[in-house]
Amino acid sequence: MRAVDSAAQMGAVVEAALAAGINHLETAPAYGPAEAHLGAALRQLAIPRERLLLTSKLLPGVDLATGQAQLQSSLQRLGLARLDNLAVHGLNRPEHLEWALQGDGAALLRWAQAEGLVGQVGFSSHGSTDLIERALASGRFGFCSLHLHLFDQERLPLARQALAAGIGVMAISPADKGGRLYDPPPELVEDCAPFTPLQLAYRFLLDAGVSTLTLGAARPEDLAWAVALAGADGPLSAVEKQALARLAEAGRRRLGAGACGQCRACLPCPSGVPIPALLRLRNLALGHGMTPFASERYNLIGRAGHWWEALDASACQQCGACLPRCPHGLPIPDLLAATHQLLAAPPRRRLWG
Numbered sequence: 566m567r568a569v570d571s572a573a574q575m576g577a578v579v580e581a582a583l584a585a586g587i588n589h590l591e592t593a594p595a596y597g598p599a600e601a602h603l604g605a606a607l608r609q610l611a612i613p614r615e616r617l618l619l620t621s622k623l624l625p626g627v628d629l630a631t632g633q634a635q636l637q638s639s640l641q642r643l644g645l646a647r648l649d650n651l652a653v654h655g656l657n658r659p660e661h662l663e664w665a666l667q668g669d670g671a672a673l674l675r676w677a678q679a680e681g682l683v684g685q686v687g688f689s690s691h692g693s694t695d696l697i698e699r700a701l702a703s704g705r706f707g708f709c710s711l712h713l714h715l716f717d718q719e720r721l722p723l724a725r726q727a728l729a730a731g732i733g734v735m736a737i738s739p740a741d742k743g744g745r746l747y748d749p750p751p752e753l754v755e756d757c758a759p760f761t762p763l764q765l766a767y768r769f770l771l772d773a774g775v776s777t778l779t780l781g782a783a784r785p786e787d788l789a790w791a792v793a794l795a796g797a798d799g800p801l802s803a804v805e806k807q808a809l810a811r812l813a814e815a816g817r818r819r820l821g822a823g824a825c826g827q828c829r830a831c832l833p834c835p836s837g838v839p840i841p842a843l844l845r846l847r848n849l850a851l852g853h854g855m856t857p858f859a860s861e862r863y864n865l866i867g868r869a870g871h872w873w874e875a876l877d878a879s880a881c882q883q884c885g886a887c888l889p890r891c892p893h894g895l896p897i898p899d900l901l902a903a904t905h906q907l908l909a910a911p912p913r914r915r916l917w918g
């Protein structure tokens with residue numbers, strides 16, 4: 566997804582990935598020239614096919630003929646006769662699941678497997694817990710790619726559920742969407758010592774049992790952690806557990822009585838405010854010094870279609886319905902207003918008038 570400037574850049578990243586012991590490459594037609602560059606890199610490096618598992622994805626909602634043409638184009642760009650894995654890219658809404666289970670998507674996935682063009686099918690999702698639960702329970706999918714992060718653990722129970730059912734689980738973007746951990750603030754560096762934040766986040770996910778970690782590499786050196794952590798998929802050590810406990814405690818200390826426990830008991834909000842997601846960003850900003858990341862995510866709200874939340878804290882009508890539901894007695898409307906003030910990008914300065 567990230568090594569898209571040229572086939573040479575992709576080739577350098579793939580070569581470094583293989584040297585690091587990585588055996589799974591994941592891409593998508595939606596990542597611009599990524600498939601074409603990856604195809605060129607695979608041809609140039611002449612990598613034996615059996616050394617790599619290759620995954621690509623298709624956006625949901627297309628009709629059967631369009632989906633068939635899209636899959637064949639992907640294979641052509643990649644120079645492959647067969648993908649190991651084909652994922653529904655962004656199974657984020659109920660209609661996407663319906664498409665995959667009953668609609669043209671179901672026929673497309675059946676056709677792709679019957680023709681031997683793909684091994685197993687799965688999905689990536691940024692959707693609700695309920696939707697992902699239904700997708701996992703459908704029995705249709707052999708793997709899922711989810712947002713699973715040290716700093717956003719909401720979907721970990723879903724991952725455990727999937728793993729227990731023999732469904733592969735890939736953690737999407739632990740470094741970037743997991744908190745821009747490759748560029749951590751000083752508080753975070755200090756709280757995670759003697760580990761780096763990214764190292765601790767990767768180890769946390771490996772300990773949780775995720776079957777695939779993604780390392781979104783733009784340069785060969787971005788794969789340094791793959792080398793350093795190769796084989797480090799055992800349980801957390803006592804020192805790692807202590808570092809995680811210190812990190813959590815430091816967050817609680819800085820947040821004081823305003824810490825949101827992320828229990829979700831305040832939902833549903835009659836105005837549709839995603840209270841826990843917004844207060845999680847506040848937790849990150851005030852508890853861990855991650856304001857630039859939290860602000861970036863906050864200001865994407867309402868601008869990323871079904872890939873992220875639609876409403877920010879300004880949608881709170883101060884009705885108070887959530888207040889009695891919070892086991893921590895948090896002043897939710899006040900915290901939301903403060904979160905908006907803290908994270909909303911300042912309005913652009915008007916030059917005239």
Ligand code: SF4
Pocket residue numbers: 833834835836837838840880881882883884885886887888897898901
């Ligand atoms: S006070 Fe705000 S967040 Fe709470 S239920 Fe009412 S509108 Fe939703």
Ligand code: SF4
Pocket residue numbers: 824825826827828829830831832840841844890891892893894895897
């Ligand atoms: S009920 Fe309270 S602690 Fe739980 S998610 Fe909502 S605001 Fe946070």
